[in-house]
Amino acid sequence: MNIKPKYFLYARKSTEDDDRQVMSIEAQLFELREFARRENFEILEEFQEAKSAKTPGREIFGEMMAKVEKSDGVGILAWHPDRLARNSIDGGRIIYAVDTHKILSLRFSTFWFEPTPQGLFMLQVAFGQSKYYSDNLAENIKRGIRQKLRRKEWLGLAPFGYQNNPLKRNIEPHSTEARIVKFAFEEYAKGGHSFVSLAQFLADLGVVSKNRTPLAKVSIKRLLTNKAYLGFLKHKGEWFDGNFEPIISPALFEAVEKILKTKERPRRRAKHDFPFTGLFRCAECGSMISAQWAVNRWGTKYRYYRCSKKRGRCSQPYIQEAELARKIKSRLQTISLCDEMTNWMLNEMKKWEREETSASQSEFQNLSENIKTAEAKMEKLVSAYLDGDIPKATYLKKKDEVLLVSAVLEQKKKDFENGRKNWVEPLREWILDTKQADFLSKSENYHEIKTFVQKIGTNPRVRNKSAVFDFCPASQFAAKRQTILRSAAASRPRGATLSNREVSIGGDILHFARTFFACPTEALKRRRERNGN
Numbered sequence: 001m002n003i004k005p006k007y008f009l010y011a012r013k014s015t016e017d018d019d020r021q022v023m024s025i026e027a028q029l030f031e032l033r034e035f036a037r038r039e040n041f042e043i044l045e046e047f048q049e050a051k052s053a054k055t056p057g058r059e060i061f062g063e064m065m066a067k068v069e070k071s072d073g074v075g076i077l078a079w080h081p082d083r084l085a086r087n088s089i090d091g092g093r094i095i096y097a098v099d100t101h102k103i104l105s106l107r108f109s110t111f112w113f114e115p116t117p118q119g120l121f122m123l124q125v126a127f128g129q130s131k132y133y134s135d136n137l138a139e140n141i142k143r144g145i146r147q148k149l150r151r152k153e154w155l156g157l158a159p160f161g162y163q164n165n166p167l168k169r170n171i172e173p174h175s176t177e178a179r180i181v182k183f184a185f186e187e188y189a190k191g192g193h194s195f196v197s198l199a200q201f202l203a204d205l206g207v208v209s210k211n212r213t214p215l216a217k218v219s220i221k222r223l224l225t226n227k228a229y230l231g232f233l234k235h236k237g238e239w240f241d242g243n244f245e246p247i248i249s250p251a252l253f254e255a256v257e258k259i260l261k262t263k264e265r266p267r268r269r270a271k272h273d274f275p276f277t278g279l280f281r282c283a284e285c286g287s288m289i290s291a292q293w294a295v296n297r298w299g300t301k302y303r304y305y306r307c308s309k310k311r312g313r314c315s316q317p318y319i320q321e322a323e324l325a326r327k328i329k330s331r332l333q334t335i336s337l338c339d340e341m342t343n344w345m346l347n348e349m350k351k352w353e354r355e356e357t358s359a360s361q362s363e364f365q366n367l368s369e370n371i372k373t374a375e376a377k378m379e380k381l382v383s384a385y386l387d388g389d390i391p392k393a394t395y396l397k398k399k400d401e402v403l404l405v406s407a408v409l410e411q412k413k414k415d416f417e418n419g420r421k422n423w424v425e426p427l428r429e430w431i432l433d434t435k436q437a438d439f440l441s442k443s444e445n446y447h448e449i450k451t452f453v454q455k456i457g458t459n460p461r462v463r464n465k466s467a468v469f470d471f472c473p474a475s476q477f478a479a480k481r482q483t484i485l486r487s488a489a490a491s492r493p494r495g496a497t498l499s500n501r502e503v504s505i506g507g508d509i510l511h512f513a514r515t516f517f518a519c520p521t522e523a524l525k526r527r528r529e530r531n532g533n
């Protein structure tokens, strides 16, 4: 019993170790060897482990304890009890070994322990505290993260371009790396780079992977999309506002984003480039119109469109693309108005808008003042009743009156706010569409024409080699007046100011459109009345 035991030396630090105070394994070993030398302990074996002690099942610890349990009694040397055990099973195993004299001595460089009943109690407390600490750890980490998020500080290791500043507990741009990041963004924004060529560009600046090869494509993409460079911080897939300095301006980031997007969606090219597919249905049977290549008898390739006949028999003929395009354009022609007209309309609209704004402002002010008056009245009434100046019955009657007035006013104000200018944006868009129709009816850009028809045309279909689609009532109204408008414009040179006759017809169209967008049912009713049916 009084033979001096030989010692096992145990050092542990896990990578996920939350406690910054814990020394590295090397430092622990150094200190423990020093301690052993000072105390004249003989070291039998050293154990080191890079695992967490929060859950049982550490391999090296198990190996050491197996040796302890087979021995005639040894000592264990560790930096602190919590290096040995941070869960009740491992802690119990050590205490049992002490009880059964397998562990003759436990020494810690930062914790005083003697194998007395008091010592054992202290040890249990130490393990107990460790367990308590371990239980609370998860919660503490969460709390820490929340606090960091609240303080808008970066969590964890700084991304490339930044460096951790332990004093600020945050990250800051790295003097050279940040410049390289900016350089990379600027270079990529020029548009001439692929991920591979940008990786090479960075490699030339000394930015390489661990294997000293240029960065992988995925790393380049991560770099170019990392919002940390905008000063944001990420937690669990979400971005938060950070309070560290951004490296990239939003404009540059967006420019790069735009290029990334165009590269991500490689457009299907030439081979199957049928601009008008997916747009029309067959007017006869309702099947989609599909496209095909054909070669004519002179060997020229051309594209044509035909009913896909997915719904059985159909007698519709095919139509060549050029002809279909011509038909679509002439349909667009029917609703288009010349630039002089649409510009005049936009100008008129601006005038209306100004008038409406000033009118509505005064009306709004009026309403607000009336509401205030009603409120003051109510207040007076209440205080008069409370002072005993008016009887309860009078008060109740008056109160109901005032409340009713207020309610009506409030409702008016609400309606007013909701209804204000709701026609402005739709009308402006309609005028611009009408302008666009004029432009596209002379264009050869089939893709643009298709997109436009998808936007403004309803129920597009093909019947007897002709493109048919319907327009909104405002455009229908314009289409009906086109003949007289054309004849009125015939004598006017293009670009000259509108004649009085044109202004009168144009004003008619514009008024209808405004009424339609402000209140569709009202406009249609009025038109029916005018047409006399």
Ligand SMILES: [Zn+2]
Pocket (backbone or CB within 6 Å): 282, 283, 284, 285, 286, 287, 307, 308, 309, 314, 315, 316
């Ligand atoms: Zn068909």
